Amino acid sequence: MAKSDDAPRINTAPQGKHRTALELAAWPEVSAQVRAAFERVGHRFAFEKGHCFFEVGDENSQFIFIEEGEVDVLDRLDDHVVGRIKADSFVGELGLLMGQKTFLAAEAHTAGTAVIVPREELLELVQNVPEVADCVVGAFAARRKMLIDKGEGGLTIVGSDSDPTTVRLLEFAGRNGIPYRFVDRADEAGLSELRESCELPRDGTSVITARGKVLDAPEPCELASRLGLDLSVSKDEVFDLAIVGAGPGGLAAAVYGASEGLKTVIVEDTAIGGQAGTSSRIENYLGFPGGISGGDLAFRAQVQAIKFGAAIAAPRRATSLDKDGDNWCLRLENEESISARAVVLACGVQWRKLDLPRREEFEGRGIYYAATELEARFCRKTTAVIVGGGNSAGQAAMFMSRYASCTYVVIRGEELAETMSAYLSERIHSDERIQLLTNTEVHELCGDDQLEEIVLRDNATGKKRTIPCRALFSMIGAEPNTHWLRDAVELDDHGFVKTGFEVNAHGMSTSSPGVFAVGDVRAQSVKRVASAVGEGSVVVSAVHAYLGELPR
Secondary structure: OOOOOOOOOOOOOOOOOOOOHHHHHHOOOOOHHHHHHHHHHOEEEEEOOOOEEEOOOOOOOEEEEEEEOOEEEEEOOOOEEEEEEOOOEEEOOHHHHHOOOOOOEEEEOOOEEEEEEEHHHHHHHHHHOHHHHHHHHHHHHHHHHHHHHHOOOOOEEEEOOOOHHHHHHHHHHHHOOOOOEEEEOOOHHHHHHHHOOOOOOOOOOEEEOOOOOEEEOOOHHHHHHHOOOOOOOOOOOEEEEEEEOOOHHHHHHHHHHHHOOOOEEEEOOOOOOHHHHHOOOEOOOOOOOOOEOHHHHHHHHHHHHHHOOOEEEOOOOEEEEEEEOOEEEEEEOOOOEEEEEEEEEOOOEEEOOOOOOOHHHHEOOOEEOOOOHHHHHHHOOOEEEEEOOOHHHHHHHHHHOOOOOEEEEEOOOOOHHHOOOHHHHHHHHHOOOEEEEOOEEEEEEEEOOOEEEEEEEEOOOOOEEEEEOOEEEEOOOEEEOOHHHOOOOOEOOOOOEOOOOOOOOOOOEOOOOOEEEOHHHEOOOOOOHHHHHHHHHHHHHHHHHHHHOOOO
């Protein structure tokens, strides 16, 4: 298909006074000081019309500041123009800082000149020159947001909302900040458009990459590999700090560790943000009086960690932790390993699952463990049931009540006040769209290929009743993700990591010197986002103290 010269789908150089806050952040004015910094470490390059700066799948190895001329950013699936970069601006988005391979291409729309800055030099500028960091990092983060909002980025997921494989891939892409377009199997016009550029299977879940390669129901790890999100670690490479888990505690440890000069890597097996990242709205986190979604908070923290040079490996699951001389060897499920001088365990917890027949059958087909925009689409004009009485359940109820025709909160206890913050419990009691059912449990799940009804039992009277339900959210308590750690550190009877073995380690040292634990995974921790962030921040001083005692 020939390259389209239509107006870009994302206007990369918006003019006038009607620009949104996101556009203003994405296309900042480049000051003379920042421009001089680019010129100091880069080299000037004259290009002709049609010159290709990079192709889809290339290593993201250079930063391009346009002095004269214009450059098109292209989606290679159909060669449409995603955006046009004009003079006195720069090419790129967050993937350049993260070391991701390019998922779009860049060609010169006109002849001109540019300053080319090698990626390593750009990273040094970002870390050492605040004015460059403010300009570039803010712009890159805003551009990634724009690509996500517009569904641009060269990745297309095809499937059905009722297919667990589709839901799993949508969740992976959405929670990891990967721009994608979703085409439902029921959308005949969308499917017809895709078939013009690739061979699309007749049914099931498919993923189309930027080059038109069709993947049949890939696992998230395979998709990450295809997108170039792999973290390549040399066998001889040793990190100062390896962090397991990219929830609030792990991200805070990464920000403080990397900003204080530690060579830092984060390993996350599911998605950036951890359990907190699935929260639709957090209103009691300091500094955000209007509230913030867990996903947005996680995205900001991820950008901050990347800004200071932390490496992120996701989705990568840790399988064991062993001592290797003076270092620790963190083994991953793909048979790779990471060597680090110190380790912070921030692997958090996961929701317990309902002990009911057919539960596994309905997971992804009516039973969900997160309450984000993705899950909200399943609640439209139907009944949503949230099982659980904690803050996450309360936030889910408030969020889903905007979409569902009726929302129930089901708890086994007598009152929400025992387990939920006062501001949330009061809102639920006063919201006419939400019904609170106390002393109640889910007794049975009903449906064919999709959850359609649930049977509730009143524990006080023993009476049962059936209600329609196509979206049930299980938030009934949490279990620590520590099954892989039983031979590495001491755990309590519930599987949480015991801490407090060293007096000067702020109570976060484990039974194994050089291994620390923060956040929800730590025994007797306060299960709040703010406390996890605090522990992740403070633990870095204990890491420094430990590293100071090791031989170099």
